[in-house]
Amino acid sequence: MTAAGPPFRVMAPLRIGAVGLSAIMEYQKPGPVAADFFTGFDAERLARHLPDLPAGHFDAATGRIVMAFQTFLVRTPRHLILVDTCCGADKFRPEPMPHPTAAWLEGLHAAGVSEADIDFVLCTHLHVDHTGWNTRLERGRWVPTFPNATYVFSRAEYRYWEKLARSGAELPRVSRGIWEMNCLPVAEAGQALLVDDGHVLDEYVSLVPSPGHSPHHVCIRISSGGQEALVLGDMVHSVLQCHAPDWSTRVCWDPDLAARSRRAVLQEAAERRSVLLPVHFPAPTAGRLSAAGDGYDYRFVDTCVLARTTPRVRIRHLRVTNAFRKRCVQAHTRRVAAAGAQPRRRGRAHRTAGRPSSPGRPRDQPGGFQFVKRRPKAVGRGAAEFVVWVRAEDAASAGDGPTARTRCGKDTNGRTT
Numbered sequence: 106m107t108a109a110g111p112p113f114r115v116m117a118p119l120r121i122g123a124v125g126l127s128a129i130m131e132y133q134k135p136g137p138v139a140a141d142f143f144t145g146f147d148a149e150r151l152a153r154h155l156p157d158l159p160a161g162h163f164d165a166a167t168g169r170i171v172m173a174f175q176t177f178l179v180r181t182p183r184h185l186i187l188v189d190t191c192c193g194a195d196k197f198r199p200e201p202m203p204h205p206t207a208a209w210l211e212g213l214h215a216a217g218v219s220e221a222d223i224d225f226v227l228c229t230h231l232h233v234d235h236t237g238w239n240t241r242l243e244r245g246r247w248v249p250t251f252p253n254a255t256y257v258f259s260r261a262e263y264r265y266w267e268k269l270a271r272s273g274a275e276l277p278r279v280s281r282g283i284w285e286m287n288c289l290p291v292a293e294a295g296q297a298l299l300v301d302d303g304h305v306l307d308e309y310v311s312l313v314p315s316p317g318h319s320p321h322h323v324c325i326r327i328s329s330g331g332q333e334a335l336v337l338g339d340m341v342h343s344v345l346q347c348h349a350p351d352w353s354t355r356v357c358w359d360p361d362l363a364a365r366s367r368r369a370v371l372q373e374a375a376e377r378r379s380v381l382l383p384v385h386f387p388a389p390t391a392g393r394l395s396a397a398g399d400g401y402d403y404r405f406v407d408t409c410v411l412a413r414t415t416p417r418v419r420i421r422h423l424r425v426t427n428a429f430r431k432r433c434v435q436a437h438t439r440r441v442a443a444a445g446a447q448p449r450r451r452g453r454a455h456r457t458a459g460r461p462s463s464p465g466r467p468r469d470q471p472g473g474f475q476f477v478k479r480r481p482k483a484v485g486r487g488a489a490e491f492v493v494w495v496r497a498e499d500a501a502s503a504g505d506g507p508t509a510r511t512r513c514g515k516d517t518n519g520r521t522t
């Protein structure tokens with residue numbers, strides 16, 4: 106019997122030029138207590154930024170950050186790539202980070218991908234929760250989970266953990282046996298490629314040195330069509346660290362170096378308008394940075410693309426035909442695709458088109474507009490009168506809808522239009 110899939114929201118698929126990005130979730134759960142976990146933690150700063158955190162990212166009752174464990178599936182025109190492989194199965198009894206892991210494989214298969222399809226596995230660093238599915242247990246032996254993949258490791262990171270493992274030094278429980286279970290069997294199978302920290306895999310994928318959390322942590326840059334995404338690995342564990350980039354963690358190898366790397370990576374990402382993919386952020390996960398004070402605001406891609414960056418206009422008592430509504434959707438889809446994100450699926454706004462919506466519903470609706478009121482009587486076949494929220498550019502590029510004369514009210518930033 107198959108276990109149920111993960112009961113979590115998962116990041117919506119994205120496109121970066123010709124490259125598709127999606128997430129495979131292993132699990133998410135309340136993790137460490139923020140006050141204990143972050144070096145330089147400051148309760149006043151936490152309180153200030155808590156309202157910025159989306160639901161499900163912080164457990165206010167316990168003070169714990171909620172952490173996702175996920176892998177990014179990268180489909181370039183050439184290769185199928187996994188970045189970071191969560192905790193995996195059967196590694197410890199009891200597991201040091203006990204949570205169900207079966208959903209991960211189901212998620213991979215649900216994405217239409219089999220283990221044999223993977224061309225490359227990249228690890229931002231060689232910690233327990235980023236290398237787990239590198240291997241699996243087969244008749245008592247660890248074997249590579251992905252038989253046809255080349256596993257790309259930072260040479261220096263690999264050597265660091267190899268040396269520690271061979272020294273017989275007592276390691277913390279979460280590091281014990283990781284290299285032996287998750288890395289060595291890959292090398293013994295001839296599937297490990299040890300590279301420099303700035304290695305360029307091809308025109309789409311390259312490594313960005315970002316040491317500190319681990320000795321040779323790297324971020325993974327994905328570039329295509331003038332756009333860019335950056336898998337952050339463990340540069341950040343919570344949105345709070347974007348607001349307070351100097352907060353490293355107690356599990357960082359060198360917290361000061363980690364903070365310097367974090368600042369450098371975040372600054373560059375903000376300047377380049379990179380889409381960030383932080384492994385431990387629950388859905389919607391992906392986002393962009395904008396400078397704010399001595400840190401950054403993190404805007405999730407699905408909200409910054411659809412909701413808050415562009416004002417929408419209220420169009421009142423508008424005769425909306427199905428054809429016009431369809432053109433709005435098409436315009437929205439084109440615009441979102443051009444912005445490098447996945448259009449929202451046909452959702453509630455579409456399904457309820459033609460029926461009144463409940464008052465007070467959020468305005469951020471699939472398709473970029475919302476029907477908030479319907480006059481009692483439909484006006485002819487395929488038409489009705491609504492109050493709608495529609496993004497101005499969608500309405501404008503939808504062609505000759507009756508928007509120009511009837512646009513009124515205030516936009517969502519409060520300006521009169």
Ligand SMILES: [Zn+2]
Binds near residue numbers: 232234235338339
């Ligand atoms: Zn991690």
